[in-house]
Amino acid sequence: MSQPPRFRIRIVFGPDAMIGPGKAELLERIAATGSIAGAGREMGMSYKRAWQLVETLNAMFREPLVRSTRGGARGGGAAVTEAGRAVLAEYRALEAQAEAAGAPHAARLQAMMRTAPGET
Amino acid sequence: MSQPPRFRIRIVFGPDAMIGPGKAELLERIAATGSIAGAGREMGMSYKRAWQLVETLNAMFREPLVRSTRGGARGGGAAVTEAGRAVLAEYRALEAQAEAAGAPHAARLQAMMRTAPGET
Numbered sequence: 001m002s003q004p005p006r007f008r009i010r011i012v013f014g015p016d017a018m019i020g021p022g023k024a025e026l027l028e029r030i031a032a033t034g035s036i037a038g039a040g041r042e043m044g045m046s047y048k049r050a051w052q053l054v055e056t057l058n059a060m061f062r063e064p065l066v067r068s069t070r071g072g073a074r075g076g077g078a079a080v081t082e083a084g085r086a087v088l089a090e091y092r093a094l095e096a097q098a099e100a101a102g103a104p105h106a107a108r109l110q111a112m113m114r115t116a117p118g119e120t
Numbered sequence: 121m122s123q124p125p126r127f128r129i130r131i132v133f134g135p136d137a138m139i140g141p142g143k144a145e146l147l148e149r150i151a152a153t154g155s156i157a158g159a160g161r162e163m164g165m166s167y168k169r170a171w172q173l174v175e176t177l178n179a180m181f182r183e184p185l186v187r188s189t190r191g192g193a194r195g196g197g198a199a200v201t202e203a204g205r206a207v208l209a210e211y212r213a214l215e216a217q218a219e220a221a222g223a224p225h226a227a228r229l230q231a232m233m234r235t236a237p238g239e240t
Contacts, residue, residue: 011127102131102214109210
């Protein structure tokens with residue numbers, strides 16, 4: 001029995017405005033770790049890359065999604081704002097709704113696929 | 121008035137088995153042009169890359185999605201098979217259903233976004 005297919009959904013609002021699984025996961029990990037660098041590290045991302053993504057997210061929305069206190073004794077911390085939690089919740093809800101709606105088609109695609117070696 | 125957001129959806133069936141907007145567009149363009157190289161060229165893709173994607177697609181499914189006649193007088197042609205058309209139709213239907221289901225959330229995300237410069 002093979003795994004159900006997973007959906008990776010990127011929403012493109014404009015040429016420089018998009019949100020997808022990477023940014024959503026980064027927000028979640030910042031909320032969990034209280035650190036942009038720590039969240040990025042967990043995702044195998046450089047410090048610079050994680051900061052760039054946060055800056056992109058903060059520039060995309062009317063209100064910042066992440067607030068940081070740079071340069072403190074422990075290198076500063078970061079928190080996901082109320083706007084950030086709202087954006088994350090909408091994205092996760094969108095994913096869930098889209099996956100539920102697409103699931104019958106995904107199952108039919110999967111049925112047309114070759115069985116991977118080792119699978120039964 | 122800004123454009124409605126677009127969804128880019130990748131379905132991940134396994135570590136090496138996924139289908140998304142690029143493969144779908146390639147299939148469509150092969151059907152339209154009758155040529156793998158021509159389809160790839162239209163997408164700004166190298167000949168090698170287009171062939172690799174076709175080989176990946178053909179290996180993923182029980183039946184080939186693209187049949188090619190390599191090395192003819194005009195360098196060979198290619199056609200999308202019945203299985204290929206079925207896969208493409210399922211993917212496009214999945215996209216449409218997922219977009220419709222996700223649209224209210226995407227609209228709420230868009231409403232939280234900063235208005236881009238020049239937009240009203």
